[in-house]
Amino acid sequence: MKKEILDVKIRLCLAIVIGLVILNGSFADNVLKAEEVKKEFKIGLAVLKDNIYYHVSRTAFVNVLEKDKDITVAFKLLDAYGDDEAYRLGLERRLNIDKVDLVFTTGTRSTLPAIEIVKDKDIPLVFTAVASPVKSGIVETLEQRKSNVTGTHCGVPAYPQVMTIKKIVPNVKTIGIVYTKDESNAEVQTEDFKKAASQLEIRVLTSTVSKDCKTIEEVAVATRELIGKVDVIVAHQDTSISRYGKGMIDEATKNNIPTYVSLEQLVSEGATFSLGIDFGAIGRQAGEQALRILKDNIYAGDIPVGTDKNYSLTINLSAAEKIGLSIPIQVLSSASKLIR
Numbered sequence: 001m002k003k004e005i006l007d008v009k010i011r012l013c014l015a016i017v018i019g020l021v022i023l024n025g026s027f028a029d030n031v032l033k034a035e036e037v038k039k040e041f042k043i044g045l046a047v048l049k050d051n052i053y054y055h056v057s058r059t060a061f062v063n064v065l066e067k068d069k070d071i072t073v074a075f076k077l078l079d080a081y082g083d084d085e086a087y088r089l090g091l092e093r094r095l096n097i098d099k100v101d102l103v104f105t106t107g108t109r110s111t112l113p114a115i116e117i118v119k120d121k122d123i124p125l126v127f128t129a130v131a132s133p134v135k136s137g138i139v140e141t142l143e144q145r146k147s148n149v150t151g152t153h154c155g156v157p158a159y160p161q162v163m164t165i166k167k168i169v170p171n172v173k174t175i176g177i178v179y180t181k182d183e184s185n186a187e188v189q190t191e192d193f194k195k196a197a198s199q200l201e202i203r204v205l206t207s208t209v210s211k212d213c214k215t216i217e218e219v220a221v222a223t224r225e226l227i228g229k230v231d232v233i234v235a236h237q238d239t240s241i242s243r244y245g246k247g248m249i250d251e252a253t254k255n256n257i258p259t260y261v262s263l264e265q266l267v268s269e270g271a272t273f274s275l276g277i278d279f280g281a282i283g284r285q286a287g288e289q290a291l292r293i294l295k296d297n298i299y300a301g302d303i304p305v306g307t308d309k310n311y312s313l314t315i316n317l318s319a320a321e322k323i324g325l326s327i328p329i330q331v332l333s334s335a336s337k338l339i340r
Contacts, residue, residue, distance in 0.1 A: 041101045041294050042074045044094035047110045049082040051242045052265055053154075054106035057128045057283030061104060064287025070295060076100055082212070084113070091117045102126060102290055105151075108136050108185035109239060115149060124293050124300040127151030128286040129279060131237045132188040133305055142305040150289055150303040152282035154237060156262060156275055156311055158189070158196035164275045164313065165260050166200060167331050169232050174203040176230030178222050178248050180240040181208035189236040189262075205229055213240035219247030227255050235261045235271075245269065256323040264314050267339060272325065273315045281308040312336035 043065070047054055065073045076098050080087035091114055094100045103118055103125045105111040111127040115138065118125050125148065133139050133153050140146060142153075166172055175197055179186040194204045207225040209218050219241060226233055233252045235241045241248065242263055249270040252259045261267060264276040285306045292298045314337040320327055332338065 038070060038072060039294070040072045040074070042076060042098060043290070044076045044078060044091070044098065044100040044103045046078045046087070046091060046094070046103055046114055047106045048080050048084070048087045048113075049107075049109065049239050049243075050079050051239065053237075053242060053263060053279045054110075054129055056279040057286070058104070058106055060280040060283030061128065061287040061290070064284055065290060068291060068295075071291075082214075088113060088117065095121050095123060102293060104128075104286065104290065107239060108132075108138070109183060111138055111151075112136065112184070115147070119147065122148065125149045125151075126286050126290050126293070126300065128282050129154050129237075131155040131185050132192075135188040136184045139305060144305070145301045148300045150293075150300045150305055152285045152289070152306045152308075154277045154279065154282055154307070155189075156277055158192035159199070160311070161260070161262070161275050162193065162196045162200055162202065164273070165232055165234075166202070168260075168273055168315075168327055169258055169325070170328075172202060172231045174205060174230045175232050175234055176226035177204060177206045177234045177236070178219065178226070178241060179206065179208055179236055180211055180213060180238050182211050183239060186236055186238040186241075189238075193234070193236070209240050209244075211240070213244060216244045216247035216250075219244045220251045221247075223248045223251040227251070227257070230257065232258050232260055235259070235263070235266065237262045242266070245271070253319065253323060258320070258323060258325050264312065264337075267314045267316045267319075270319050271316060272319045272323070273313070275311055275313050277311060278308050281310070282306070314339065 078090040207222040259271040261271040316339040
C-alpha cells in the first residue's frame with residue numbers, strides 16, 4: 001500500500017516537473033519571438049536654432065515613436081544654437097559616428113543643409129515646421145518621389161491670412177512686414193503675402209532683421225522703420241521673429257498699431273491676432289511618417305508631405321482694447337480662442 005502511494009507521488013512530481021519544463025520552454029520561445037520582432041533604431045533630432053514651436057513639434061514627434069510597442073528608439077539631439085558650421089559638423093557626427101537610421105529636422109534653415117548631407121548616405125529625412133517646402137527647394141512637389149525626404153509643413157496660405165487682417169481691420173490700406181533677411185522661409189512667405197495683398201488692393205512695406213538677430217531690440221529697430229507708414233504690422237513663421245517678436249509687438253502697441261502674427265504663441269506675448277496652425281499636430285503626423293519608414297520600410301519620397309488644415313484664429317482682446325481696436329462681433333464669434 002505504502003509502495004503504491006509512493007509511486008503515485010513520484011508520478012505526480014514528474015508530471016509537475018515536465019509541465020514546468022514545457023511552460024518554461026514556451027515562455028522562453030515567446031520572449032525570443034518578442035525580441036526578434038522588436039526592432040531598435042537611432043534617430044537624429046536636428047535643429048539649427050530652436051524655438052518654442054520647434055520644441056512642441058519635436059516633442060509630439062518623439063512621443064509618437066516612444067509609444068509604439070513594436071520598436072525601441074534612441075534619440076540623438078543636435079541643437080547648434082544658430083551656428084551653421086557646428087550644425088554641419090553635428091550632422092556628420094550623427095550619420096558617421098552615431099549611425100542614425102533617420103534624421104528628423106525642424107524648420108527650413110535646419111532642413112536645407114541636412115538634405116545636402118544625407119542625400120549621399122541613403123538615410124531618410126523627415127522634416128516638420130517648414131512653411132514652404134516646395135518654394136524653399138526642400139521637395140519638388142508635395143507628392144514628390146525623387147528624394148528620400150518627406151515631412152509636414154506649417155504654411156497657412158497667404159490669401160486667407162490677408163482676408164483675416166481685412167476682416168479685423170476693415171480700413172487697412174498698407175501692411176508692414178518685419179522679417180529675417182536672407183532666410184528663404186521668411187522671404188517666400190513675404191512674397192506670397194505681397195501677391196495676396198495686391199489682389200485686395202493693399203500695399204505692403206517691409207523691414208528686415210539680420211539672419212544673426214539675437215535681441216528684441218534689433219526687432220524693435222526694424223519695426224520703427226514702419227511706424228507712421230502702415231495700418232497693420234505682420235510677422236510670419238520666422239526663426240528670429242519667433243524668438244524676439246516681443247520687440248515688434250511692444251513697438252507697434254506703443255503706436256496703437258494692430259499686430260498680426262502667424263505664430264499663436266506671440267499672441268500670448270501681446271500681439272493682436274493670429275491665424276495659425278497646430279505645431280503639435282504636424283509633429284505627430286511627422287512621427288507617423290517616420291514609423292512607416294522604419295517599420296514598413298517605405299521609401300520616404302513615396303509618402304506625401306502632410307499638414308494640418310485646421311487653422312485657428314486667436315484674438316487677444318486685451319491687446320485690441322489697449323490700442324483702441326474694435327473687432328466685429330461676427331469675427332469674434334468665429335475665433336478658436338479669445339485671450340482676455
